[in-house]
Amino acid sequence: MMLSTAATSAAAGVDTSILDKAGDLDAFRTAVRTWLEEVTARRRKLDQDGRPSFYDLQQWWMAERNKVGLGTPHWPVKYGGSNISLACQVTMSEELARARVPAMSLFTVSLNHVFATLSMWGTEEQKTAYLPEVAKGAVWCQGFSEPGAGSDLASLRTRAVRDGDHYVVNGQKIWSSYSMYAGHCILLARTNADPEIKKQAGISYFLMDMTLPGVEVRPIKQSNGDAEFAELFLTDVSIPVSQRVGEEGEGWKVAQSTLAAERGVLAFEAAERLRYDVEEFYAAAVECSASWLQDAEMRREFMRLFGEVQACRKMFRRLLREAGQMSPEQAATVPQVKVINTALRKAVGDFMVRASGMDAQIFVDCEDRMAQPVSRYVSSFGGAIAGGSNEIMRNIIAERVLGMPRR
Amino acid sequence: MLEDDLELLVQSIEDVLSNECGSQALHKFYDGENALDTDLWRQASDLGWLAIGLTEELGGLEMGYRGLDVLHRALGRAGAPGGFIPTLVGAQWLSQVADERLLQELMPRFVAGELEFAVPAALGGVALEERDGFLSGTSSLLMGGSETCVAIVPVGVVGGRGFAVVEADGRTAVMEPAELWDRTRPAGKLVCNQAKPLALIADADGAVARCYLSNMTLAVAADCVGAARRIAGQTVDYLKERVQFGKPLATLQALKHRCADLFLKITPAEDLLNHAVDAASRADRSALMWCALAKAAASDAFRFVAADCVQLHGGVGHTWEFDCHIFLKRALLNEELGGRNAILRDLAAEELNLAAMKGISTMEIAA
Numbered sequence: 001m002m003l004s005t006a007a008t009s010a011a012a013g014v015d016t017s018i019l020d021k022a023g024d025l026d027a028f029r030t031a032v033r034t035w036l037e038e039v040t041a042r043r044r045k046l047d048q049d050g051r052p053s054f055y056d057l058q059q060w061w062m063a064e065r066n067k068v069g070l071g072t073p074h075w076p077v078k079y080g081g082s083n084i085s086l087a088c089q090v091t092m093s094e095e096l097a098r099a100r101v102p103a104m105s106l107f108t109v110s111l112n113h114v115f116a117t118l119s120m121w122g123t124e125e126q127k128t129a130y131l132p133e134v135a136k137g138a139v140w141c142q143g144f145s146e147p148g149a150g151s152d153l154a155s156l157r158t159r160a161v162r163d164g165d166h167y168v169v170n171g172q173k174i175w176s177s178y179s180m181y182a183g184h185c186i187l188l189a190r191t192n193a194d195p196e197i198k199k200q201a202g203i204s205y206f207l208m209d210m211t212l213p214g215v216e217v218r219p220i221k222q223s224n225g226d227a228e229f230a231e232l233f234l235t236d237v238s239i240p241v242s243q244r245v246g247e248e249g250e251g252w253k254v255a256q257s258t259l260a261a262e263r264g265v266l267a268f269e270a271a272e273r274l275r276y277d278v279e280e281f282y283a284a285a286v287e288c289s290a291s292w293l294q295d296a297e298m299r300r301e302f303m304r305l306f307g308e309v310q311a312c313r314k315m316f317r318r319l320l321r322e323a324g325q326m327s328p329e330q331a332a333t334v335p336q337v338k339v340i341n342t343a344l345r346k347a348v349g350d351f352m353v354r355a356s357g358m359d360a361q362i363f364v365d366c367e368d369r370m371a372q373p374v375s376r377y378v379s380s381f382g383g384a385i386a387g388g389s390n391e392i393m394r395n396i397i398a399e400r401v402l403g404m405p406r407r
Numbered sequence: 408m409l410e411d412d413l414e415l416l417v418q419s420i421e422d423v424l425s426n427e428c429g430s431q432a433l434h435k436f437y438d439g440e441n442a443l444d445t446d447l448w449r450q451a452s453d454l455g456w457l458a459i460g461l462t463e464e465l466g467g468l469e470m471g472y473r474g475l476d477v478l479h480r481a482l483g484r485a486g487a488p489g490g491f492i493p494t495l496v497g498a499q500w501l502s503q504v505a506d507e508r509l510l511q512e513l514m515p516r517f518v519a520g521e522l523e524f525a526v527p528a529a530l531g532g533v534a535l536e537e538r539d540g541f542l543s544g545t546s547s548l549l550m551g552g553s554e555t556c557v558a559i560v561p562v563g564v565v566g567g568r569g570f571a572v573v574e575a576d577g578r579t580a581v582m583e584p585a586e587l588w589d590r591t592r593p594a595g596k597l598v599c600n601q602a603k604p605l606a607l608i609a610d611a612d613g614a615v616a617r618c619y620l621s622n623m624t625l626a627v628a629a630d631c632v633g634a635a636r637r638i639a640g641q642t643v644d645y646l647k648e649r650v651q652f653g654k655p656l657a658t659l660q661a662l663k664h665r666c667a668d669l670f671l672k673i674t675p676a677e678d679l680l681n682h683a684v685d686a687a688s689r690a691d692r693s694a695l696m697w698c699a700l701a702k703a704a705a706s707d708a709f710r711f712v713a714a715d716c717v718q719l720h721g722g723v724g725h726t727w728e729f730d731c732h733i734f735l736k737r738a739l740l741n742e743e744l745g746g747r748n749a750i751l752r753d754l755a756a757e758e759l760n761l762a763a764m765k766g767i768s769t770m771e772i773a774a
C-alpha cells in the first residue's frame with residue numbers, strides 16, 4: 001500500500017503524538033495501540049462509576065478520539081480532519097477492532113454520509129458551517145426512506161415548496177437511525193411533483209435543523225427491543241434555501257454520493273470486528289469446553305464461516321487498494337461487498353445462537369444486548385435490509401456488473 | 408368417527424384462537440399489557456382441549472396424537488402464549504409412565520384446568536440429587552413456569568437415572584422463572600431444598616426418557632409447521648399489498664420464487680410429521696425415530712422460513728411492531744426444545760441402526 005505524506009497540521013489543542021508517526025506505519029500502529037490501551041483503562045473506570053448511556057458513551061468516545069486527532073482522520077485538515085493516508089486508516093481500523101472499543105454508530109451518518117455529500121456538492125459556506133461541528137461530534141441523521149418509498153426511494157412524496165428564501169416542507173420519513181439524538185438531518189424532498197417529469201428529477205437535497213418547529217421524532221423499536229431508529233413527522237417545516245445541497249431537482253444525483261458512502265467505506269472496520277467476534281467466540285468455547293466443539297457438523301460449519309470471515313477481510317483490503325484508483329461510483333464491486341458482508345453477519349449470528357444452545361435462549365436484561373447471540377442474530381437482518389436491501393444489491397450486480405438486461 | 412370429531416375440534420380451536428389470539432392481542436401480551444396466556448388457558452380447559460390426548464378413563468377425549476397434533480399446529484399458527492407444550496406433553500407423558508395412584512391424584516386436576524406441568528426443555532442437562540426420598544439442587548431449564556406447577560425433572564437416583572414428579576410449593580420446591588427471548592413461552596428452573604416428590608419414576612432402560620422425547624418432539628414439530636405456515640402466508644399477503652416501483656412487490660419473479668421456496672420447505676416437513684403422528688398413534692416400533700426426524704425437519708423449515716420472512720418484509724420486518732420477530736424468536740427456541748436437531752438426527756440414526764441389525768425395515772407406510 002502506498003504511503004502518503006503524514007499529516008502535518010491539526011487543530012489547536014490536539015495531542016499530535018500519534019499523528020506525527022503517520023509516515024511510519026509500524027510506529028503509527030504502536031502509538032495507536034498504546035493509546036487504545038489507555039483509553040480502555042479509562043473506559044473501565046467510567047463503567048465503574050456507573051454505566052454510561054449509549055449516547056454518553058458515544059460522545060465520550062468521540063471526545064477521546066478528537067483529543068489525539070483521530071475523530072475524523074480521513075478528512076482534510078481544513079474541515080477538522082487529519083488527512084491521514086488510506087494505509088493509516090486501515091491500520092487504525094484494525095487496531096480499533098482489536099481493542100474492542102465501541103463502533104461509532106451514532107456518528108455513522110455525520111462522519112460518512114454528510115462528509116461524502118458536502119465535500120462533493122456542498123457550498124463553501126455549508127462546508128465551513130457544518131463539517132467542523134461534525135468533526136467535534138455533532139449527530140446527524142438521514143431522512144431518505146418513507147413509508148411508501150423504501151426500495152423505490154425515487155417515489156418519495158415529502159413535499160418541499162419554495163416560498164421566497166425558504167422551502168416549506170411537509171411529509172413523513174421513516175427508519176431514520178439515531179434521529180432521536182440528531183441535531184441535523186440530510187433530507188430528500190420533492191420540489192417538483194409534475195407527473196410528466198422523471199420521478200428522480202423532482203427531488204432536492206436539504207440540510208435540515210432538527211430543532212426547527214414542525215419536526216417531530218417518534219422512535220421505533222426494533223426486533224431486539226432497542227429503539228435505534230425513528231419516524232420523522234414534518235409539518236410546515238421552514239428550511240432556508242441556503243440549506244439546499246446542489247441545485248433544485250438535483251437531489252437524486254447528490255444522494256448517490258451519500259449512498260455510495262453508505263455502501264462502501266463503512267464495512268471495513270465492521271469486518272475487522274467480526275474477526276475478533278469469531279476468534280473470541282472460539283476462545284470462549286475452548287475455555288468452557290463448549291459442547292459444539294465435540295459436534296463434527298457444528299465444527300465444520302464454524303470452520304466454513306471462519307474461512308468466509310477471512311475471505312471477507314482479504315477482499316476489503318484488495319478493494320481498498322483498488323479504490324485508490326477509482327471513484328466510489330465506479331467501484332462496481334461495492335454491492336457485492338455489501339451482500340457478502342451482511343449475509344456473513346447473519347450466518348455468524350445464526351451459528352452463535354445454535355452453538356450457544358439453550359443458554360442463548362434466556363434473556364439477560366443488560367445495557368449491551370448485542371453481547372447476546374439472539375440479539376446479535378435478529379439485529380443482523382438490519383444490515384441486509386438497510387442502505388439498499390440485499391435483493392436490490394443483487395439487481396445492481398446483475399445489471400451493472402454482469403451486464404444483464406433490465407426488465 | 409375420529410375424523411368427524413377432529414374436524415369439529417379444529418373448527419372450535421381455530422374460532423377461539425382467531426377471536427382471542429390475533430396479532431394485536433399477541434403484541435399486547437408481548438408488551439405485558441394483557442394476560443392472553445391465562446385467558447387462552449382458561450378457554451382451553453373450559454373447551455376440553457387439554458384432555459384431547461388422554462384416554463376416557465383419565466377423563467380424556469381419546470383423540471390421541473392426532474388430536475394433539477391438530478391442537479399444537481393451531482397454537483403454533485396463532486403464536487399462542489402460555490405453557491401449552493409442557494402441560495400437554497407432561498400429561499401425555501405421565502399417562503404413559505406413571506402408576507395408577509399418581510394418575511388418580513393428578514389427572515382430574517389437570518383435566519379441570521387446575522394444574523400445569525413443567526417438563527425439561529431438553530434432556531441431558533443437570534439432574535437433581537435424590538437422597539432418602541428427598542430432592543436437592545437446581546434443575547436445568549424447564550418449560551412451563553407457573554409457580555404451582557407439577558414438574559417432571561430428571562434425577563440421579565441411587566443406582567441409576569430416573570425422573571421425579573415434584574409439585575412446586577414455593578418453599579422446598581421453588582419454580583424460579585427465567586425470561587426467554589421468546590416471550591410467548593414460560594420457562595424456569597426448579598430449585599429444590601429437601602423437597603419431597605409426589606413420585607419417583609425409575610428409568611434404568613431409558614424407556615421413560617424415550618416417552619418424553621416422542622411426546623415433546625411431536626408437540627414442537629406441530630408447533631413449527633403451524634407457525635411456519637402462518638408467517639409464510641402472512642409474508643405472501645404482505646408482498647401482494649406492498650407497492651414499490653408502481654406495482655405490488657408480489658409481481659417480482661425473484662420474490663415469487665423466494666415465497667414458493669418457503670412453502671417447498673414447509674410441505675415435506677408437514678408430511679414427515681403426518682407420518683410420525685401415524686407411527687406414534689400405532690405405537691409403531693420405529694415411532695421415536697420418525698418423531699425425532701419430524702421435529703428436526705419441521706424446526707429446520709420453521710427457522711428458515713421465519714428468517715426469510717423478516718428479510719422479505721424489508722424494514723417493517725426488523726421492527727418490534729410486526730409479527731416477524733415473534734415467530735423468529737419462537738423458531739430459535741423451538742430448535743432447542745426436545746433436543747437440538749443434530750442430536751435428534753443422531754438419535755434417529757441409532758434407532759435405524761438397531762432396526763437394521765434386526766433386519767427390520769422402518770419404511771413401511773401403513774394404509
Ligand SMILES: Cc1cc2nc3c(=O)[nH]c(=O)nc-3n(C[C@H](O)[C@H](O)[C@H](O)COP(=O)(O)OP(=O)(O)OC[C@H]3O[C@@H](n4cnc5c(N)ncnc54)[C@H](O)[C@@H]3O)c2cc1C
Pocket residue numbers: 141142143144145146147149150151152174175176177229381382383385386387388389390391392395649651656659661662718719720721722723725
Ligand atoms: C436497521 C435499519 C436502519 C435504517 N436506517 C435508515 C436511515 O437512517 N435513513 C433512511 O432513510 N432509511 C433507513 N433505513 C431504511 C432502508 O433504507 C429501507 O428499509 C430499505 O431501503 C428497504 O425499504 P423498505 O423497508 O421499504 O422495504 P421494501 O422496499 O418494501 O422491500 C420489501 C422486500 O422486497 C424486496 N424488494 C423490493 N424491491 C425489490 C426488487 N426490485 N427486486 C427484488 N426484491 C425487491 C426487498 O429487498 C425486501 O426484501 C434503515 C433500515 C433498517 C432496517
